[in-house]
Amino acid sequence: MELADRNVVITGAGSGIGAAAARRFRAEGPRALVLADLDLPSVQAVADELGAVAVRADVGREQDIVALIERAREVGGPVDLFFSNAGVGGPPGGPEALDEEWDRAWRVNVMAHVWAARALLPEMTERGDGYLVSTASAAGVLTQVSALVYSVTKHAAVALAEWMAITYGDSGVKVSCVCPMAVRTPMLEMALEDRVGAAALLSNEVLEPDEVAEAVLAGVREERLLIFPHPPLADYFAFKATDNERWLAGMRRLVRSALDGERPDGG
Numbered sequence: 001m002e003l004a005d006r007n008v009v010i011t012g013a014g015s016g017i018g019a020a021a022a023r024r025f026r027a028e029g030p031r032a033l034v035l036a037d038l039d040l041p042s043v044q045a046v047a048d049e050l051g052a053v054a055v056r057a058d059v060g061r062e063q064d065i066v067a068l069i070e071r072a073r074e075v076g077g078p079v080d081l082f083f084s085n086a087g088v089g090g091p092p093g094g095p096e097a098l099d100e101e102w103d104r105a106w107r108v109n110v111m112a113h114v115w116a117a118r119a120l121l122p123e124m125t126e127r128g129d130g131y132l133v134s135t136a137s138a139a140g141v142l143t144q145v146s147a148l149v150y151s152v153t154k155h156a157a158v159a160l161a162e163w164m165a166i167t168y169g170d171s172g173v174k175v176s177c178v179c180p181m182a183v184r185t186p187m188l189e190m191a192l193e194d195r196v197g198a199a200a201l202l203s204n205e206v207l208e209p210d211e212v213a214e215a216v217l218a219g220v221r222e223e224r225l226l227i228f229p230h231p232p233l234a235d236y237f238a239f240k241a242t243d244n245e246r247w248l249a250g251m252r253r254l255v256r257s258a259l260d261g262e263r264p265d266g267g
Helices: 016-026 040-050 062-076 099-127 148-171 186-191 195-201 209-222 232-242 244-259
Strands: 007-011 032-037 053-056 081-084 130-135 173-178
Touching: 007 016, 007 062, 016 032, 016 040, 016 209, 032 040, 032 062, 040 053, 053 062, 062 099, 081 099, 099 130, 099 148, 099 173, 130 148, 130 209, 148 173, 173 209, 232 244
Parallel strands: 007 032, 007 081, 032 053, 081 130, 130 173
Antiparallel strands: none
């Protein structure tokens, strides 16, 4: 899909990947650009810069997503592309995470995509055209060793995108799922506070948000389901699938090295 003369919505657009995508997408000449974030001052600043429309939305609430889509329709007619980019890191650690933390991450990282699809698929399938883009993570196809909640919810986001691509692809609805590794965003800074998580995240290049935005645009143009801004991820994904036990052993070794205060390469 080309974005010229399209009505585009981006969530989590106040900073990071969302803000970078807003700037990159604006250059493509969309008919309308509606930007949403929980932090209204931040997203308003981006919208003012780009001549877009800002909306405060908590994507962990279905009613906020419905209201956002209604506002986008008022601004530019039917929504052509909805980029469900907002996400939360969730708590570090494993099953000891509180139920409330699981619930928040599940609603933002998974149900937000479900609610957007629920609101948009009827009109998209009726006209035989539309695009649903979501941001998951490399953790959704590999894992994030230090954060069970994040890993589980991002795996679910990838599974959701795959299911929708299979089910609605013949109806003219395109689906993409963005799976970046480390990106220089506020969420990365929080993740780096955990020694084990930092070892995994810093084992590859840290991309800038505008580099990810460029990859997203390329993936949308090619209508690819899985968008991997970090090229090595495709090799890791293939290795995990073909030799899973060896991959698991390597990940355990990475965790042991991090806990021992060593670099993943043993140096």
